[in-house]
Amino acid sequence: MISPVFLAHGSPMTIFEQSEFTAFLNRYGKENRPKAIVIFSAHFESEITTIAATDDVHEMVYDYYGFPPSYYQVQYPARGSSIVANMVEERLRLHNIPVQQKYRGLDHGVFPIMMHAYPDADIPIVPVSVNPFLSPREHIAIGEALQGLEKDGVLVIGSGFLTHNFGEIDRAGDAPPRQWAVEFRDWIREKVLARDIESLSQYETLAPHARRGVPRAEHFVPLLIALGANTPGKDIRVLYDTIEHGSLSTLSVQF
Secondary structure (H helix, E strand, O other): OOOEEEEEOOOOHHHHHOHHHHHHHHHHHHOOOOEEEEEEEEEOOOOOOOOOOOOOEEHHHHHHHHOOOHEEEEOOOOOOOHHHHHHHHHHHOOOOOOOOEOOOOOOOOOHHHHHHHOOOOOEEEEEEOOOOOOOHHHHHHHHHEEEEEEEEOOOEEEEEEOOOOOOOOOOOOOOOHHHHHHHHHHHHHHHHHHHHHHHHHHHHHHHHHHHHHOOOOHOOOOOOHHHHHOOOOOOOEEEEEEEEOEEEOOEEOOO
């Protein structure tokens, strides 16, 4: 069975990198081969949960700036799946969660990690939006509505970053982890592994340095959605965990 997962999605640089992180993505893809993927991307925001439904090859959304021309020529020709999109919509509606279908292509919360995990682009992908202004409980409820999709071979992915504060990133690349980032990461990791939904629902006030680690929630909430999609009683395990550029956590978790 394919368990829900939260994956750090890397930067656009991930597209052409060969690193420990991309090696992890490659291993993950070899070990987990779903029939289809539903992915909540931090770079796809909408007030109403929006499902990008198509059966055609996805368009590319180059939602980054200032990179060399090659970064705007990348293609990842995965198809969508209207069948899976309809499954997601039906489940959300059954849980009284506002939802709509409106097409959008693959952004850099999706295709850089997919290029390393599934380089053949042979698995249908259904992107779904996030709304950073919903409460943690509401994000967890979105995930809970999708519990059991793995029984149909559908992998639910939350794509984001545990910490995402550009003002705290050391561009040099070899900076040691900052203490505040370690403390925030450790608190979240402990609560996630314990499936402590009560504490995670109050992370903004309970977690140390929460405001510093998550100045805006769009990259954090995919973790809560993936957590909610976990079937209670199933093991939760950390797949990858480093802190890069001083403060950028790559924590990735299988639920």
